[in-house]
Amino acid sequence: MRGVPESHTGWTFLTSHARVLAAIAENPTTRIRDMAVRCQLTERAVQKIVADLERDGYLTHTRRGRSNTYRVEDGTVLRHPAECGLSVADLLALLVEHDTAHQDTPHAVQATARWQRPEAAPK
Incomplete structure:
Protein backbone atom coordinates (compact mmCIF):
# COMPACT_ATOMS: atom_id res chain seq x y z
CA MET A 1 0.00 0.00 0.00
CA ARG A 2 1.36 3.41 -0.92
CA GLY A 3 1.92 6.13 1.64
CA VAL A 4 -1.11 8.13 2.66
CA PRO A 5 -0.87 11.81 1.74
CA GLU A 6 -1.25 14.57 4.32
CA SER A 7 -4.81 15.46 5.30
CA HIS A 8 -6.30 18.21 3.27
CA THR A 9 -9.03 20.80 3.54
CA GLY A 10 -11.64 21.68 0.97
CA TRP A 11 -13.49 19.51 -1.48
CA THR A 12 -12.26 16.38 -3.22
CA PHE A 13 -13.32 14.53 -6.36
CA LEU A 14 -14.00 11.15 -4.81
CA THR A 15 -16.47 10.44 -2.03
CA SER A 16 -15.59 8.40 0.99
CA THR A 29 -9.47 -9.23 2.64
CA THR A 30 -8.55 -5.82 3.99
CA ARG A 31 -9.63 -5.03 7.54
CA ILE A 32 -11.89 -2.13 8.52
CA ARG A 33 -8.94 -0.69 10.46
CA ASP A 34 -6.70 -0.75 7.38
CA MET A 35 -9.41 0.78 5.17
CA ALA A 36 -9.83 3.57 7.71
CA VAL A 37 -6.12 4.37 7.63
CA ARG A 38 -5.94 4.21 3.83
CA CYS A 39 -9.05 6.36 3.33
CA GLN A 40 -8.26 8.70 6.24
CA LEU A 41 -11.58 7.97 7.92
CA THR A 42 -12.59 6.65 11.31
CA GLU A 43 -13.25 2.94 11.68
CA ARG A 44 -16.86 3.76 12.58
CA ALA A 45 -17.27 5.77 9.35
CA VAL A 46 -15.83 2.87 7.30
CA GLN A 47 -18.19 0.41 9.01
CA LYS A 48 -21.15 2.62 8.07
CA ILE A 49 -19.93 2.99 4.48
CA VAL A 50 -19.43 -0.77 4.10
CA ALA A 51 -22.96 -1.30 5.47
CA ASP A 52 -24.31 1.27 2.95
CA LEU A 53 -22.48 -0.40 0.06
CA GLU A 54 -23.74 -3.85 1.08
CA ARG A 55 -27.32 -2.67 1.62
CA ASP A 56 -27.42 -1.13 -1.87
CA GLY A 57 -25.86 -4.16 -3.57
CA TYR A 58 -22.39 -2.78 -4.39
CA LEU A 59 -20.58 -5.43 -2.36
CA THR A 60 -21.08 -8.56 -0.33
CA HIS A 61 -18.95 -10.23 2.29
CA THR A 62 -18.20 -13.72 3.51
CA ARG A 63 -17.24 -14.27 7.11
CA ARG A 64 -14.11 -16.43 7.54
CA GLY A 65 -13.31 -16.97 11.19
CA ARG A 66 -12.76 -13.53 12.65
CA THR A 76 -23.94 -2.82 -10.27
CA VAL A 77 -24.61 0.53 -11.94
CA LEU A 78 -23.76 3.82 -10.29
CA ARG A 79 -26.66 5.64 -8.66
CA HIS A 80 -26.45 9.20 -9.97
CA PRO A 81 -28.19 10.01 -13.29
CA ALA A 82 -25.05 11.80 -14.52
CA GLU A 83 -23.21 8.45 -14.52
CA CYS A 84 -25.86 6.95 -16.80
CA GLY A 85 -24.93 3.34 -17.55
CA LEU A 86 -21.56 3.30 -15.76
CA SER A 87 -20.97 0.29 -13.56
CA VAL A 88 -18.82 -0.15 -10.49
CA ALA A 89 -16.35 -2.03 -12.71
CA ASP A 90 -16.13 1.01 -15.03
CA LEU A 91 -15.41 3.33 -12.11
CA LEU A 92 -12.79 1.02 -10.63
CA ALA A 93 -11.14 0.57 -14.04
CA LEU A 94 -10.84 4.33 -14.36
CA LEU A 95 -9.27 4.59 -10.91
CA VAL A 96 -6.85 1.73 -11.56
CA GLU A 97 -5.95 3.11 -14.96
CA HIS A 98 -5.21 6.50 -13.46
CA ASP A 99 -3.23 4.95 -10.64
CA THR A 100 -1.05 2.84 -12.93
CA ALA A 101 -0.58 5.55 -15.55
CA HIS A 102 0.20 8.32 -13.08
CA GLN A 103 -1.54 10.76 -15.39
CA ASP A 104 0.12 9.51 -18.55
CA THR A 105 -1.61 11.43 -21.37
CA PRO A 106 -2.69 8.51 -23.61
CA HIS A 107 -4.37 6.78 -20.65
CA ALA A 108 -6.07 9.99 -19.55
CA VAL A 109 -7.51 10.42 -23.04
CA GLN A 110 -8.78 6.82 -23.06
CA ALA A 111 -10.36 7.27 -19.63
CA THR A 112 -12.04 10.48 -20.75
CA ALA A 113 -13.48 8.77 -23.83
CA ARG A 114 -14.89 5.94 -21.72
CA TRP A 115 -16.42 8.37 -19.24
CA GLN A 116 -18.51 10.11 -21.88
CA ARG A 117 -22.23 9.58 -21.67
CA PRO A 118 -23.47 6.93 -24.14
CA GLU A 119 -25.26 9.48 -26.33
CA ALA A 120 -22.03 11.52 -26.61
CA ALA A 121 -19.86 8.56 -27.62
CA PRO A 122 -18.60 8.54 -31.22
CA LYS A 123 -20.36 6.10 -33.55
Whole structure:
Protein backbone atom coordinates (compact mmCIF):
# COMPACT_ATOMS: atom_id res chain seq x y z
CA MET A 1 0.00 0.00 0.00
CA ARG A 2 1.36 3.41 -0.92
CA GLY A 3 1.92 6.13 1.64
CA VAL A 4 -1.11 8.13 2.66
CA PRO A 5 -0.87 11.81 1.74
CA GLU A 6 -1.25 14.57 4.32
CA SER A 7 -4.81 15.46 5.30
CA HIS A 8 -6.30 18.21 3.27
CA THR A 9 -9.03 20.80 3.54
CA GLY A 10 -11.64 21.68 0.97
CA TRP A 11 -13.49 19.51 -1.48
CA THR A 12 -12.26 16.38 -3.22
CA PHE A 13 -13.32 14.53 -6.36
CA LEU A 14 -14.00 11.15 -4.81
CA THR A 15 -16.47 10.44 -2.03
CA SER A 16 -15.59 8.40 0.99
CA HIS A 17 -17.80 5.63 -0.42
CA ALA A 18 -15.72 5.54 -3.63
CA ARG A 19 -12.48 5.45 -1.64
CA VAL A 20 -13.66 2.56 0.53
CA LEU A 21 -14.91 0.66 -2.51
CA ALA A 22 -11.54 1.15 -4.24
CA ALA A 23 -9.69 -0.03 -1.11
CA ILE A 24 -11.81 -3.19 -1.04
CA ALA A 25 -11.31 -3.77 -4.77
CA GLU A 26 -7.57 -3.48 -4.25
CA ASN A 27 -7.57 -5.96 -1.35
CA PRO A 28 -10.77 -7.96 -0.71
CA THR A 29 -9.47 -9.23 2.64
CA THR A 30 -8.55 -5.82 3.99
CA ARG A 31 -9.63 -5.03 7.54
CA ILE A 32 -11.89 -2.13 8.52
CA ARG A 33 -8.94 -0.69 10.46
CA ASP A 34 -6.70 -0.75 7.38
CA MET A 35 -9.41 0.78 5.17
CA ALA A 36 -9.83 3.57 7.71
CA VAL A 37 -6.12 4.37 7.63
CA ARG A 38 -5.94 4.21 3.83
CA CYS A 39 -9.05 6.36 3.33
CA GLN A 40 -8.26 8.70 6.24
CA LEU A 41 -11.58 7.97 7.92
CA THR A 42 -12.59 6.65 11.31
CA GLU A 43 -13.25 2.94 11.68
CA ARG A 44 -16.86 3.76 12.58
CA ALA A 45 -17.27 5.77 9.35
CA VAL A 46 -15.83 2.87 7.30
CA GLN A 47 -18.19 0.41 9.01
CA LYS A 48 -21.15 2.62 8.07
CA ILE A 49 -19.93 2.99 4.48
CA VAL A 50 -19.43 -0.77 4.10
CA ALA A 51 -22.96 -1.30 5.47
CA ASP A 52 -24.31 1.27 2.95
CA LEU A 53 -22.48 -0.40 0.06
CA GLU A 54 -23.74 -3.85 1.08
CA ARG A 55 -27.32 -2.67 1.62
CA ASP A 56 -27.42 -1.13 -1.87
CA GLY A 57 -25.86 -4.16 -3.57
CA TYR A 58 -22.39 -2.78 -4.39
CA LEU A 59 -20.58 -5.43 -2.36
CA THR A 60 -21.08 -8.56 -0.33
CA HIS A 61 -18.95 -10.23 2.29
CA THR A 62 -18.20 -13.72 3.51
CA ARG A 63 -17.24 -14.27 7.11
CA ARG A 64 -14.11 -16.43 7.54
CA GLY A 65 -13.31 -16.97 11.19
CA ARG A 66 -12.76 -13.53 12.65
CA SER A 67 -12.25 -11.78 9.31
CA ASN A 68 -14.27 -10.88 6.24
CA THR A 69 -13.62 -11.37 2.56
CA TYR A 70 -15.42 -8.76 0.47
CA ARG A 71 -16.67 -9.12 -3.09
CA VAL A 72 -17.33 -6.04 -5.19
CA GLU A 73 -20.40 -6.52 -7.37
CA ASP A 74 -18.87 -5.22 -10.60
CA GLY A 75 -22.06 -5.11 -12.64
CA THR A 76 -23.94 -2.82 -10.27
CA VAL A 77 -24.61 0.53 -11.94
CA LEU A 78 -23.76 3.82 -10.29
CA ARG A 79 -26.66 5.64 -8.66
CA HIS A 80 -26.45 9.20 -9.97
CA PRO A 81 -28.19 10.01 -13.29
CA ALA A 82 -25.05 11.80 -14.52
CA GLU A 83 -23.21 8.45 -14.52
CA CYS A 84 -25.86 6.95 -16.80
CA GLY A 85 -24.93 3.34 -17.55
CA LEU A 86 -21.56 3.30 -15.76
CA SER A 87 -20.97 0.29 -13.56
CA VAL A 88 -18.82 -0.15 -10.49
CA ALA A 89 -16.35 -2.03 -12.71
CA ASP A 90 -16.13 1.01 -15.03
CA LEU A 91 -15.41 3.33 -12.11
CA LEU A 92 -12.79 1.02 -10.63
CA ALA A 93 -11.14 0.57 -14.04
CA LEU A 94 -10.84 4.33 -14.36
CA LEU A 95 -9.27 4.59 -10.91
CA VAL A 96 -6.85 1.73 -11.56
CA GLU A 97 -5.95 3.11 -14.96
CA HIS A 98 -5.21 6.50 -13.46
CA ASP A 99 -3.23 4.95 -10.64
CA THR A 100 -1.05 2.84 -12.93
CA ALA A 101 -0.58 5.55 -15.55
CA HIS A 102 0.20 8.32 -13.08
CA GLN A 103 -1.54 10.76 -15.39
CA ASP A 104 0.12 9.51 -18.55
CA THR A 105 -1.61 11.43 -21.37
CA PRO A 106 -2.69 8.51 -23.61
CA HIS A 107 -4.37 6.78 -20.65
CA ALA A 108 -6.07 9.99 -19.55
CA VAL A 109 -7.51 10.42 -23.04
CA GLN A 110 -8.78 6.82 -23.06
CA ALA A 111 -10.36 7.27 -19.63
CA THR A 112 -12.04 10.48 -20.75
CA ALA A 113 -13.48 8.77 -23.83
CA ARG A 114 -14.89 5.94 -21.72
CA TRP A 115 -16.42 8.37 -19.24
CA GLN A 116 -18.51 10.11 -21.88
CA ARG A 117 -22.23 9.58 -21.67
CA PRO A 118 -23.47 6.93 -24.14
CA GLU A 119 -25.26 9.48 -26.33
CA ALA A 120 -22.03 11.52 -26.61
CA ALA A 121 -19.86 8.56 -27.62
CA PRO A 122 -18.60 8.54 -31.22
CA LYS A 123 -20.36 6.10 -33.55
